[in-house]
Amino acid sequence: MITSVTLQAAATPTAPALVLRPWCVDDVAALVEASPDPGPRSEEEGLRWVRAQERGWAQGIRFGFAVVEQGSAPSPSPPERLVGNVVLKEVAPGKPAAEVGYWTAARARGRGVAPRALEALTEWSWAAFRADGLERLELLHQVDNLASCRVAAKCGYAYDRTLAAAPPAFPLDGHLHVRRMPT
Template sequence: MPFLTRPVLPPGTLARIPQPVLPTGDGLVLRPWRPEDAPAVHAAFQDPVLNQWHLRSSDSEEEVAGWIEEWRKTWQGEDNAQWAVADADTDELLGRVAVRQIMLADGVAEVAYWTVARARGRGVAARATHTVTRWAFEEIGFQRLELLHSTANQASCRVAVKTGFALEGTKRRALLHADGWHDMHLHARVRGD
């Protein structure tokens, strides 16, 4: 049975191009992950604040090296696009931003981020989110981006609002964290917002 509409983004939209380096224009760069990022990612995941909001923990640099290899492969698989957020001058790792749970046919994906402890309060997550959102809409052609965070994570809510992701509602008991079920705020932007 034929579909009545064509895919918003055809298969191969991402896989046909190399993952780009995305400068924010204000001192940060979003770049593909490299194996040598493993020690910095492992160190970031020793932070209790980061662990409070994320579902993974890191036992070793070797484990993180496996994550990085996985993150690098997801570009070709077109289901996730992960960037290291680094200082443009020093290349110091400051965080991560991702376009994940990509559904090319629908032109929909989810934006996610985290920052290392020493980068918090400097607008790193917001600047990275703004840059990856602009790329996703203007360069690739996504039509909707979603952003989810625990309703208890006020810092993440501020990033969502600051970057133009409107609060659309609350998904009750939507994600199991280490401390139990969390209600999740659903924010979204659509092309043209």
Template sequence: MPYLTQPVLPAGTLAGTAQPTLATGDGLVLRPWTPEDAPAVHAAFQDPLMHQWHVRAADSEDEADGWIEEWLGEWAEERRAQWAVVDAAGGRLLGRVALRDIVLADGTAEVAYWTVAAARGRGVAARATERLARWALDETGFHRLELLHALRNEASCRVAAKTGFALEGTKRSAVLHPDGWHDMHLHARLRGDRAPGDATPGRRPDPDGPLS
């Protein structure tokens, strides 16, 4: 039975090219993960705040190394895409941004992120998310990106607002965290949406402008 619509993005859109390194223009770089990142990932997941909003824990550097191996393989499978967010000057790990639940045929994905404790309050999550959104929507051709966060996670709600992800509603009792079921805010950004700082639709924000 033939389909009546064409895929938004064909199979191979990601796997057919090397995963790119993306610079924000204001001191951050989004790059593919490397095995050498395992100690920093393990250290990041010792933070109690990570345990509050994430369902996985890293008990050892070897476990973190296994995660990174998974993350690197996901690009070729075109179901997830993961980037390390690092300081452009020194290469220090500041966080992670990712596209999850990628459906190329529909041109959709979900944005996810975390930052290490020392990087919080500096706009790292917002700046990295904005760069990833521009790459996905404007440069690659995705149609819709979603962003989900626990209703109680006000910091993530601020990141969504700063990066042009409109609040669309609340998914009740949608995700199980260690302390029980959480209502989740659903935000989304579409290709063609006005980005933060745009004076007119279609104009991208100054990459050196503040996002926090």
């Protein structure tokens, strides 16, 4: 069973390297500040959300990663800045498909955070769950989210089809993008 892992996404000419690591209680204040709507709006809500991420790891069914930029200050532990979230969910032994999701803090948009973090998560997912039968990753977003369409395309998630709205959880139609494990 996977209990923790840290992933890296390389720096670009315009953005620092990213570290993807499991969420922890120390992230609550930064989560409340950075999460998009709807998201945790108080320390209490943030703590509940982080605890849910920890339970997902413990159960081996949901692997949420805080996406942080490493600070450049020379020190034994450079400061981190929370810039997003990526998650692998609905993964199970023998199940050929799982879902990926992500969000990027408003202050970090337009700097390649989402595609770099999603690509790191995708590669880790193949490596970690290939032996369990994982063959396909699915990415779902609302049809009006053009930025998510661009991220999906950059990361090799091909448009598959449009899914009908299912209110209240999914108030608008959605695009389903799929990436198959390389052979």
